[in-house]
Amino acid sequence: MPTIKLTKDVSVISGSPNTLVFDNRIIVDQGGKNSSIDINAEVQLATHGHADHIAGLFKKDAKIRYLPIEDYWTLNIIGRRALVYGFSSKNSDIFMYDYIKDNLEFLDNNIRISEVEVIKLPGHTPGHSGYIIGDVLYAGDAFFGDKVLEGYSVPFYIDFWEAEQSLYKIKELAKSVQNIVISHGPIYNKNKMITLLEHNINYLHNIVNKILDLISMEELTAEQIAVKLKPDISPTNILLNTITIKSLLLGLDNIEYEVKTNGLVFRKRKH
Numbered sequence: 001m002p003t004i005k006l007t008k009d010v011s012v013i014s015g016s017p018n019t020l021v022f023d024n025r026i027i028v029d030q031g032g033k034n035s036s037i038d039i040n041a042e043v044q045l046a047t048h049g050h051a052d053h054i055a056g057l058f059k060k061d062a063k064i065r066y067l068p069i070e071d072y073w074t075l076n077i078i079g080r081r082a083l084v085y086g087f088s089s090k091n092s093d094i095f096m097y098d099y100i101k102d103n104l105e106f107l108d109n110n111i112r113i114s115e116v117e118v119i120k121l122p123g124h125t126p127g128h129s130g131y132i133i134g135d136v137l138y139a140g141d142a143f144f145g146d147k148v149l150e151g152y153s154v155p156f157y158i159d160f161w162e163a164e165q166s167l168y169k170i171k172e173l174a175k176s177v178q179n180i181v182i183s184h185g186p187i188y189n190k191n192k193m194i195t196l197l198e199h200n201i202n203y204l205h206n207i208v209n210k211i212l213d214l215i216s217m218e219e220l221t222a223e224q225i226a227v228k229l230k231p232d233i234s235p236t237n238i239l240l241n242t243i244t245i246k247s248l249l250l251g252l253d254n255i256e257y258e259v260k261t262n263g264l265v266f267r268k269r270k271h
Helices: 069-075 077-085 146-152 160-176 190-217 222-229 235-250
Strands: 003-005 010-013 019-022 026-028 043-045 064-066 116-120 129-133 136-138 179-181 255-260 263-268
Touching: 019 129, 026 129, 069 077, 077 235, 136 160, 146 190, 146 235, 160 190, 160 235, 179 190, 190 222, 190 235, 190 263, 222 235, 222 263, 235 255
Parallel strands: 026 043, 043 064, 136 179
Antiparallel strands: 003 010, 010 019, 019 026, 116 129, 129 136, 255 263
C-alpha cells in the first residue's frame, strides 16, 4: 500500500484504516488490508476495539499492545459484535464486519512511552481514543472522509452527542499539532483536514435537522428513519445506523416516543 511521509519520523500507510508508523517503532491501527504488513514494531496501539483496527494487537512480538480499557468488550467475538451491532448470535451473513474472530489476550493497561499522548475521543465507541505522536494527531474514527459519510449516510457513533463533543475537542487540539490523520478517509495537509473536520461537524448538524423534519411529519421507528435517509441501505447497516439514530433522538429535548404495533416510534413534540 502507498506510504505517505508526514514528518521526519511519522509516515502513514494508506488503507482503510490508514495506519500510522512512528520511527518504525510505534504503529497505530494496523488492520484491514494493512494487517499483513510486516513491521517489527515495539508498540502496537489501537484507537478502539472494532475488528478492522485491531490486527496489530495480535502481533505477539510487540513489547506493548494497547487498547483503551473501555473497549475491552472486543477481547472476544461476542463483545466485538456487541460494539458494532448491539448484540451477538449464531454466525450469520448479517455480521459482515467480523474480520477477526480470534480472542485477544495479554494486552497492556498503559503505554509507558513518553512519545505517545493518549487523547480520549469517545463517541464512536466507549473508549475510542486518539494519539498524539511526533506532533501528529491520529484521530481514528472520530471523523470520516466524504466517501464514507456518503456511503453510510449516518456515521457510526454509539453515543452521537459524545462524538460531537469529541469533534470540537479535535478542533481545539488542531491548533497545537502539525497534522491530523483519520482512519477512513484521505490523507491531507493540516488545513484540508481541518476543513474536513468542519464538514463532519456540519454533517452531524444536518442529520439532526433531517431527522427532526422527518418525525415532524409522521411518527417513525429508528429503522424507518434509517431507510428514509438511505433507501438502498443494507440489512447490516440498518443495525449500525439505528444505533446512532436512537442515540441522537434520545439526546433531544423536543421529541416524544411511544410503543406502537410497529415498534418504538418517535415524533417531534408539537408544543
